[in-house]
Amino acid sequence: MTRVSGQPVFILHRYEYGETSLVLECLTPEFGRVGVLAKGVRRANAGYRNLDPFAPLLIGWSGRGELPVLTHVEPYGIPLALSGRALWCGFYVNELVMALLHRHDAHPGIFHAYARVLKLITDKGRQDAELRLFELVLLRELGYGLILDGEAGNRVALEPDTLYRYAFDSGPCKGTGEGVPVHGRTLIALGCGQIGDGEARREARRLLKAAIDRQLRAPLRTPKLFRQISQHATLVLKP
Amino acid sequence: MEVPVIEELKQALRRLPGVGPKSAQRMAFHLLGRDREGARRIAEAIENAVRDVRHCTRCNNFSDRDVCTTCLSVRRDPALLCIVESPADVVSLEQSGAFHGRYFVLMGRLSPLDGIGPAELGIERLEARLRDGETKEVVLATNFTVEGEATAHFIAEIARACGIRATRIAHGIPGGSELEYIDRNTLARALGARRDA
Ligand SMILES: [Zn+2]
Secondary structure, rough: OEEEEEEEHHHEEEEEEEOOOOEEEEEEOOOOOEEEEOOOOOOOOOOOOOOOOOOOEEEEEOOOOOEEEEEEEEOOOOOOOOOOOOHHHHHHHHHHHHHOOEEOOOOHHHHHHHHHHHOOOOHHHHHHHHHHHHHHHHHHHOOOOOOOOOOOOOOOOOOOOOOOEOOOOOOOEEOOOOOOOEEEEEEEEEEHHHOOOOHHHHHHHHHHHHHHOOOOOOOHHHHHHHHHHHHHHHHOOOO | OOHHHHHHHHHHOOOOOOOOOHHHHHHHHHHHHOOOOOHHHHHHHHHHHHHHHEEEOOOOEEEEEOOOHHHHHHEEEEEEEEEEOOOHHHHHHHOOOOOOEEEEEOOOOEEHHEEOHHHHHHHHHHHHOOOOOOEEEEEOOOOOOOOHHHHHHHHHHHHHHHHHHHHEEOOOOOOOOHHHHHOOOHHHHHHHHOOOO
């Protein structure tokens, strides 16, 4: 029997279980991603019911196996108010973590990067850059980090103006062949935890997307829905 | 010994939400043993409802005709359109007695991680409704969950693009409660939505 108390969590996703319960997919610092069964929380007279994603919570659970039972929950820290596009960015981050982080695979670094990105995506001007930086940290923490400190093999310093091709099994290479085309300056900036503007941002996006796609078992749903929604908005705006 | 028709009845009853094998058996034995007349009435009611109930072409709510009585009522304000997730929400709002406009029932909400987007939700029906020129204000009454918020935000954008005012029902402290016992998320939202006293 495992008993855990006072664990800070973010809920990544939740789904209905039976008539009155929910399964919460939680991100924790100590236990990684954990599924917890919240019994009876959909009853009208249930106690604390605000079990939504993005709200920092303190929870406890007990039981062994895949689905321990929620024993305690309370709000924790300052609540976040995601709305509009920030909310959609949040959904994307949640889906990404759900897809790449397996249950019970502890990565405190991912929890902290997650808490950080949720705060920063509320700043409209930084949303895209912060999503890319989160992807970068997530890949690194999971052991799929990009090689950004030099050329593949010999680790010769990267030249800002050179167009490399990034091969995922070795790193940035000169010359022709397989891989994602990307300039040295884009890689150097990523190595410093920065996302440039214009072309550098587009290159970083393409490179990170390719790196993530390699690890996915099924395509993510949220990017497709984003496209649907933005197309929809433009359709509507046309007279 | 298993009787095939009884087994079939039990299986059918299990399609109801919250009915497991034990409850299904209890229901089946009750209907067959003690209330055959009730069983006939249930069967008939289900058959009639399944045959006659469709979605109202105006509000998308359940209806037994093409346009429901709420949509046809001349006493309701056609300029106000309240958007809700489910037919149960319409019932609640009607019981509040505070809304006298019309409704549109989404029959769901955007739920990105479950793959439910605008197309899956059939948002084009709502869009067609907003373009008919009658609506001057949409009242967004989707749930106060992250999915409900995302849905409200998306519909607000569509409404604005159609030149229609979009309002969101207020959220805050439930009546009859003391601040000390309100969770901080609710309190933060209530503070954010404060207004002149
Ligand atoms: Zn109607």
